[in-house]
Amino acid sequence: YKIIILNIINLIIFITLLYCLCLGVILMKSVQLPETRKIIKTFLIIFGCWIPLMFIDFRLQGVPVFQNVFPYGLLSLPIFYFVWNFFSLYFGFNYLDNLVHSLVKKEKKDGFEETLEEDVLENTFFERYKFTNREREVIQLLVKGYSYKMISEELVISFTTARTHGYNIYQKAGVRNKIELINLMKQNH
Numbered sequence: 001y002k003i004i005i006l007n008i009i010n011l012i013i014f015i016t017l018l019y020c021l022c023l024g025v026i027l028m029k030s031v032q033l034p035e036t037r038k039i040i041k042t043f044l045i046i047f048g049c050w051i052p053l054m055f056i057d058f059r060l061q062g063v064p065v066f067q068n069v070f071p072y073g074l075l076s077l078p079i080f081y082f083v084w085n086f087f088s089l090y091f092g093f094n095y096l097d098n099l100v101h102s103l104v105k106k107e108k109k110d111g112f113e114e115t116l117e118e119d120v121l122e123n124t125f126f127e128r129y130k131f132t133n134r135e136r137e138v139i140q141l142l143v144k145g146y147s148y149k150m151i152s153e154e155l156v157i158s159f160t161t162a163r164t165h166g167y168n169i170y171q172k173a174g175v176r177n178k179i180e181l182i183n184l185m186k187q188n189h
Contacts, residue, residue, distance in 0.1 A: 003062070010058050017051050039091050046087065050080040125188045129172045138165040142178050143185070 021044065028040045057076040060066040126136050134155075141151045152162040175181045 010055070014051065014055050017047075017054075021048055021051060042087055042091075043084070046080070046083055050076065050083075054080070125185055128188065131169065131172060135165055135169050135172075138162065139169055139181070142166065142169075143182060 024040065024044050024047070028037060028044065031037050031040060053074060054076045057074040060070075061073050126139075131139065137155060138151055141154060146154065148162045148166060149159055151157075151166075152159045155162065157165075170176060170181065173181055173184055175184055
C-alpha cells in the first residue's frame with residue numbers, strides 16, 4: 001500500500017506541476033513588457049527542466065541499484081532551489097540597477113544639467129568665444145559631467161588632446177575651471 005500511495009501522490013504532484021507550467025506558458029502571452037516576458041520565460045524554462053528531473057529522481061529512489069550509486073538521489077530539489085534563487089537574485093539586482101539609473105536620469109533632467117545642455121546648443125555662446133567644433137563637443141561633455149578620460153573615450157581622441165581642448169576652452173572663455181565655465185554659460189543665457 002505504501003508504494004501505491006507514494007506513486008499516486010507523485011502522479012498527482014507531477015500532473016499539478018505540469019498544469020502550472022502549461023498555465024504559465026499560456027498566461028505569458030498576455031504579458032506586454034519585454035523585460036517581464038524575459039523573466040517569466042527564464043523561470044518557465046527552469047521549472048520545465050526541473051519537472052522531469054524531479055519525476056525521474058522520485059522514480060529512481062525505489063530502485064536498489066540506484067540507491068547504492070546515488071544514496072541521496074539526483075538532488076533535484078536542492079538544484080532547483082539553487083538555480084531558482086540564483087536567477088531571482090540576478091533579476092532582482094538588474095531591476096534595482098535599472099531603477100537607480102532611471103532615478104538618476106530623472107534627477108538630471110529635472111535639475112540644472114538640462115538647462116545647461118540647452119544653453120550649450122545655442123550657438124551664440126560658442127560664436128562669442130570662437131570655439132571650434134571639437135571644443136563645442138568637449139564643452140557639451142564637460143557640462144554633462146564627463147572627465148577628460150571619459151571625453152577622450154567618447155570622442156576617440158587621446159587623453160592629452162582632451163585635456164588640451166579643455167585648457168584652450170578655459171583660456172578662450174577666461175575661466176579657470178568647469179564650474180566657472182558653467183557659470184559663464186548661465187550668465188550668457
